Amino acid sequence: MSKGRLEAFSDAVIAILITIMVLELRVPHGADAAALRPLLPVFLTYVLSFVFLGIYWNNHHHMFQAVDRINGRILWANLHLLFWLSLVPFVTGWMGENHFAPLPTAVYGVVLLLAGVAYTILQNAIIAHHGPRSRLAEAVGEDTKGKLSVALYAAAIPLAFFREWISDAIYVFVALMWLAPDPRIESKLDGP
Amino acid sequence: MSKGRLEAFSDAVIAILITIMVLELRVPHGADAAALRPLLPVFLTYVLSFVFLGIYWNNHHHMFQAVDRINGRILWANLHLLFWLSLVPFVTGWMGENHFAPLPTAVYGVVLLLAGVAYTILQNAIIAHHGPRSRLAEAVGEDTKGKLSVALYAAAIPLAFFREWISDAIYVFVALMWLAPDPRIESKLDGP
Amino acid sequence: MSKGRLEAFSDAVIAILITIMVLELRVPHGADAAALRPLLPVFLTYVLSFVFLGIYWNNHHHMFQAVDRINGRILWANLHLLFWLSLVPFVTGWMGENHFAPLPTAVYGVVLLLAGVAYTILQNAIIAHHGPRSRLAEAVGEDTKGKLSVALYAAAIPLAFFREWISDAIYVFVALMWLAPDPRIESKLDGP
Amino acid sequence: MSKGRLEAFSDAVIAILITIMVLELRVPHGADAAALRPLLPVFLTYVLSFVFLGIYWNNHHHMFQAVDRINGRILWANLHLLFWLSLVPFVTGWMGENHFAPLPTAVYGVVLLLAGVAYTILQNAIIAHHGPRSRLAEAVGEDTKGKLSVALYAAAIPLAFFREWISDAIYVFVALMWLAPDPRIESKLDGP
Numbered sequence: 217m218s219k220g221r222l223e224a225f226s227d228a229v230i231a232i233l234i235t236i237m238v239l240e241l242r243v244p245h246g247a248d249a250a251a252l253r254p255l256l257p258v259f260l261t262y263v264l265s266f267v268f269l270g271i272y273w274n275n276h277h278h279m280f281q282a283v284d285r286i287n288g289r290i291l292w293a294n295l296h297l298l299f300w301l302s303l304v305p306f307v308t309g310w311m312g313e314n315h316f317a318p319l320p321t322a323v324y325g326v327v328l329l330l331a332g333v334a335y336t337i338l339q340n341a342i343i344a345h346h347g348p349r350s351r352l353a354e355a356v357g358e359d360t361k362g363k364l365s366v367a368l369y370a371a372a373i374p375l376a377f378f379r380e381w382i383s384d385a386i387y388v389f390v391a392l393m394w395l396a397p398d399p400r401i402e403s404k405l406d407g408p
Numbered sequence: 409m410s411k412g413r414l415e416a417f418s419d420a421v422i423a424i425l426i427t428i429m430v431l432e433l434r435v436p437h438g439a440d441a442a443a444l445r446p447l448l449p450v451f452l453t454y455v456l457s458f459v460f461l462g463i464y465w466n467n468h469h470h471m472f473q474a475v476d477r478i479n480g481r482i483l484w485a486n487l488h489l490l491f492w493l494s495l496v497p498f499v500t501g502w503m504g505e506n507h508f509a510p511l512p513t514a515v516y517g518v519v520l521l522l523a524g525v526a527y528t529i530l531q532n533a534i535i536a537h538h539g540p541r542s543r544l545a546e547a548v549g550e551d552t553k554g555k556l557s558v559a560l561y562a563a564a565i566p567l568a569f570f571r572e573w574i575s576d577a578i579y580v581f582v583a584l585m586w587l588a589p590d591p592r593i594e595s596k597l598d599g600p
Numbered sequence: 601m602s603k604g605r606l607e608a609f610s611d612a613v614i615a616i617l618i619t620i621m622v623l624e625l626r627v628p629h630g631a632d633a634a635a636l637r638p639l640l641p642v643f644l645t646y647v648l649s650f651v652f653l654g655i656y657w658n659n660h661h662h663m664f665q666a667v668d669r670i671n672g673r674i675l676w677a678n679l680h681l682l683f684w685l686s687l688v689p690f691v692t693g694w695m696g697e698n699h700f701a702p703l704p705t706a707v708y709g710v711v712l713l714l715a716g717v718a719y720t721i722l723q724n725a726i727i728a729h730h731g732p733r734s735r736l737a738e739a740v741g742e743d744t745k746g747k748l749s750v751a752l753y754a755a756a757i758p759l760a761f762f763r764e765w766i767s768d769a770i771y772v773f774v775a776l777m778w779l780a781p782d783p784r785i786e787s788k789l790d791g792p
Numbered sequence: 793m794s795k796g797r798l799e800a801f802s803d804a805v806i807a808i809l810i811t812i813m814v815l816e817l818r819v820p821h822g823a824d825a826a827a828l829r830p831l832l833p834v835f836l837t838y839v840l841s842f843v844f845l846g847i848y849w850n851n852h853h854h855m856f857q858a859v860d861r862i863n864g865r866i867l868w869a870n871l872h873l874l875f876w877l878s879l880v881p882f883v884t885g886w887m888g889e890n891h892f893a894p895l896p897t898a899v900y901g902v903v904l905l906l907a908g909v910a911y912t913i914l915q916n917a918i919i920a921h922h923g924p925r926s927r928l929a930e931a932v933g934e935d936t937k938g939k940l941s942v943a944l945y946a947a948a949i950p951l952a953f954f955r956e957w958i959s960d961a962i963y964v965f966v967a968l969m970w971l972a973p974d975p976r977i978e979s980k981l982d983g984p
Contacts, residue, residue, distance in 0.1 A: 221415055221469050223797055228423035228612070231804035235812065236427065238878050240435065243816065243885035247893035266878070270871040277797050277867070291469070292587070295462040302430050302458070309435035317439035395868070413607055413661050420615035420804070428619065432627065483661070484779070487654040494622050494650070501627035509631035605799055605853050612807035620811065624819065675853070676971070679846040686814050686842070693819035701823035 219286050222294055226276060229298045233305055234269045237262055240309040258312035261324075264387060265308040268328065271394045272301060272335070279339065282352040287345055293338040300331040321383050322376035328387065329369035336362060365390050411478050414486055418468060421490045425497055426461045429454055432501040450504035453516075456579060457500040460520065463586045464493060464527070471531065474544035479537055485530040492523040513575045514568035520579065521561035528554060557582050603670050606678055610660060613682045617689055618653045621646055624693040642696035645708075648771060649692040652712065655778045656685060656719070663723065666736035671729055677722040684715035705767045706760035712771065713753035720746060749774050795862050798870055802852060805874045809881055810845045813838055816885040834888035837900075840963060841884040844904065847970045848877060848911070855915065858928035863921055869914040876907035897959050898952035904963065905945035912938060941966050 241258055244251035283290075307327045311320040336359070343353045356362075368390050372383040433450055436443035475482075499519045503512040528551070535545045548554075560582050564575040625642055628635035667674075691711045695704040720743070727737045740746075752774050756767040817834055820827035859866075883903045887896040912935070919929045932938075944966050948959040 218473075221419060224416060224800060225419045225423055225465060227797060227801045228420050228804050229427055231801055232424055232427040232808055234874075235805055235808040235878055236431065238882060239431075239812065239815075241879075241882045243882065243889055245889070247886075247890035247896055249895060252899075263875075266871075266875055270868075273801060274864075274867055274871075280797075281794075288466075291466055292462075295458075295466075298426075299455075299458055302427055303433075306430060306433045306435065310439075313435055313437070314439035319441065320439055323444075410665075413611060416608060417611045417615055417657060420612050421619055424616055424619040428623065431623075480658075483658055484654075487650075487658075490618075491647075491650055494619055495625075498622060498625045498627065502631075505627055505629070506631035511633065512631055515636075602857075605803060608800060609803045609807055609849060612804050613811055616808055616811040620815065623815075672850075675850055676846075679842075679850075682810075683839075683842055686811055687817075690814060690817045690819065694823075697819055697821070698823035703825065704823055707828075 219280055219283050222286055222291060223280055226294060226298060227273070230269055230273045230276070230301065233301055234266055234273075237265055237305040237308055240305065240312065257315045258309070261308045261312035261316075264391065265304050267391045267395065268387075269301065269304060271391065272297075272331070275335070275394075279342065279352065282346075282350070282355060283342055284346065286342075290338070290341045290345060293334070293341040297331065297334040297338050300327055300334050303327045304331075316380050316384055318377045318380050321380045322373045325369050325373040325376060325383060325387070328390075329366060329373065332362070332366045332369055336366070361393065365393070411472055411475050414478055414483060415472055418486060418490060419465070422461055422465045422468070422493065425493055426458055426465075429457055429497040429500055432497065432504065449507045450501070453500045453504035453508075456583065457496050459583045459587065460579075461493065461496060463583065464489075464523070467527070467586075471534070471544065474538075474542070474547060475534055476538065478534075482530070482533045482537060485526070485533040489523065489526040489530050492519055492526050495519045496523070508572050508576055510569045510572050513572045514565045517561050517565040517568060517575060517579070520582075521558060521565065524554070524558045524561060528558070553585065557585070603664055603667050606670055606675060607664055610678060610682060611657070614653055614657045614660070614685065617685055618650055618657075621649055621689040621692055624689065624696065641699045642693070645692045645696035645700075648775065649688050651775045651779065652771075653685065653688060655775065656681075656715070659719070659778075663726070663736065666730075666734070666739060667726055668730065670726075674722070674725045674729060677718070677725040681715065681718040681722050684711055684718050687711045688715075700764050700768055702761045702764050705764045706757045709753050709757040709760060709767055709771070712774075713750060713757065716746070716750045716753055720750070745777065749777070795856055795859050798862055798867060799856055802870060802874060803849070806845055806849045806852070806877065809877055810842055810849075813841055813881040813884055816881065816888065833891045834885070837884045837888035837892075840967065841880050843967045843971065844963075845877065845880060847967065848873075848907070851911070851970075855918065855928065858922075858926070858931060859918055860922065862918075866914070866917045866921060869910070869917040873907065873910040873914050876903055876910050879903045880907075892956050892960055894953045894956050897956045898949045901945050901949040901952060901959055901963070904966075905942060905949065908938070908942045908945055912942070937969065941969070 241255060241262060244255065304327060307320065307324045311317075311324045314320045339352075339356060339359070339362075343350065343356065346352055368386050372386040375386070376383040433447060433454060436447065496519060499512065499516045503509075503516045506512045531544075531548060531551070531554075535542065535548065538544055560578050564578040567578070568575040625639060625646060628639065688711060691704065691708045695701075695708045698704045723736075723740060723743070723746075727734065727740065730736055752770050756770040759770070760767040817831060817838060820831065880903060883896065883900045887893075887900045890896045915928075915932060915935070915938075919926065919932065922928055944962050948962040951962070952959040
């Protein structure tokens with residue numbers, strides 16, 4: 217089985233998710249700065265989720281460059297990842313409209329956590345199909361960054377009920393960790 | 409005629425359908441757990457429909473790997489399938505918002521039934537174009553799973569007016585039947 | 601310039617248009633047959649517009665199979681066609697929600713007419729780039745079907761203010777004309 | 793790293809943006825000409841933004857024809873461009889619904905300005921990766937048109953608070969500048 221359609225389908229789904237989020241930025245009725253102000257938290261969560269979906273697309277792109285062939289398990293592991301990503305616009309809108317309240321902030325973390333776990337499952341399914349000596353297996357290695365991200369999401373969820381800004385800071389930190397220039401990123405292939 | 413654009417167009421349509429369904433999960437105004445509770449049935453139908461569209465994309469992908477060339481009849485049989493799939497977000501939203509009431513549950517089954525029939529028509533159009541000794545014809549064989557699915561949908565429609573949970577259980581059963589690991593699925597190509 | 605991305609972009613736009621129309625089928629609040637009844641005209645216009653967009657995609661697909669190379673004029677002629685097609689969901693919703701009232705029925709015809717003209721302009725731009733002896737020029741020939749469609753749309757617009765059902769019948773007739781099996785369609789390439 | 797998926801992803805995002813804008817053209821309840829009249833400014837901004845996104849897609853298409861390979865920096869520069877373009881539907885709707893009021897007109901210019909800057913950053917990232925003697929570097933040259941566009945957007949922003957029609961005229965002028973036949977456009981590759 218060739219990987220072309222899986223990539224095209226994933227590209228289309230992520231492209232749609234990254235753009236329908238902007239529909240939560242509802243056009244205000246007024247034409248002055250006061251009309252824009254309530255949109256600020258929605259805009260900030262939009263930026264954060266845009267970056268997260270961008271990171272996923274980026275890592276998906278990198279990972280599949282090392283994929284030679286796919287099977288049914290990889291197809292479903294990929295759909296499973298897309299399922300959790302498809303909830304990002306919903307939790308983004310919920311967190312933004314409620315100005316980073318505790319529960320929406322925690323649920324945002326749950327979706328990021330499950331997307332991260334789904335990415336790891338997909339990565340493992342690909343490695344299982346290509347063998348432990350494949351290019352991908354070597355590039356992933358210990359997958360420190362991926363494991364650290366999942367651990368940070370898991371910590372952010374309960375912390376949202378204590379001080380929600382700590383959770384928000386963790387989300388921003390994980391995003392920056394993946395955005396920061398990484399000398400290995402061109403040669404190694406990591407998960408989020 | 410090459411199959412590339414037909415695949416790309418189908419991928420795009422199914423990707424859009426699978427993601428616009430999530431727009432039915434409207435962002436609630438409250439920020440507590442009570443605000444999320446009414447969304448539960450909508451979420452459950454979203455999961456079910458996500459899996460159904462995933463199965464269709466999966467099977468479409470498998471089937472077209474055995475396709476060498478297409479004609480006008482195949483193009484239209486494919487658009488016919490996409491038409492019924494395009495109604496999935498509507499019936500998903502209707503069933504979810506009405507908490508699995510009898511009529512929406514039955515109409516959900518009608519759309520699944522007609523999508524299943526459309527898939528069979530597409531499969532037959534491809535086999536007619538490639539010949540009874542083609543790879544696809546041999547892989548489809550008796551198409552037991554496809555026929556059983558259509559029969560189960562047909563049974564679920566009237567049963568929705570008797571006990572709607574039976575119909576819902578049938579939909580879940582058909583989805584699981586296609587999701588379950590199938591030793592033949594990598595070598596054989598079936599319709600839903 | 602290669603045609604790959606122009607095809608991919610057109611596929612994506614038409615796929616989105618054909619699916620966002622279904623968002624006009626708003627999920628009703630009631631769960632009985634009475635709740636579905638007001639959706640009937642919206643559903644009928646959805647079917648009609650789905651078929652029209654399907655015909656455009658089909659013809660676009662056929663036409664570009666005969667295209668070897670593109671230029672800036674073809675790119676813009678294609679975007680011009682996509683612009684008029686992008687208005688189809690709007691006029692579909694307007695005609696459906698107003699139960700085929702005269703003005704929406706006429707405006708629907710205006711958009712179909714301008715899309716038909718845009719298709720002809722695109723076809724001419726391609727023929728100008730490939731020469732009068734190209735495969736496409738020979739396949740198009742007199743383009744009787746294309747000219748007849750445009751003439752019928754032009755007639756349907758004023759007729760909508762006299763008897764709107766005549767215009768609706770004309771739209772259905774043009775759609776059937778393109779749907780009907782055409783012995784030349786596999787060998788010849790026509791515009792809508 | 794191959795450029796195929798970056799192109800496909802960008803095509804999908806721009807295709808979605810260009811079509812979801814039409815959702816701001818809300819179907820009116822009345823069926824007469826009076827019902828259409830309030831939509832006129834929304835329609836005009838839709839046309840303007842459709843042309844701008846068309847220009848971006850066109851230039852992106854041209855530019856990437858000269859791209860041989862990509863790296864992480866190019867991927868992120870491209871996502872950065874898509875981010876600003878993703879705000880076009882929002883500012884289009886805001887400007888249209890407020891009949892070209894000063895602040896929405898200025899904010900429209902801000903998004904166009906930042907998209908123009910993002911395009912230049914992307915162009916520079918590609919040139920840095922391909923070298924100053926690459927085809928793209930030679931085609932871009934002084935990039936007069938790109939620099940002029942950015943300067944005009946920068947001028948239009950404050951002018952919106954003085955006479956908004958001047959800013960609107962500038963936006964139309966920049967669009968026409970890119971639409972006008974350019975003898976170099978087939979051989980040279982410019983940014984917007």
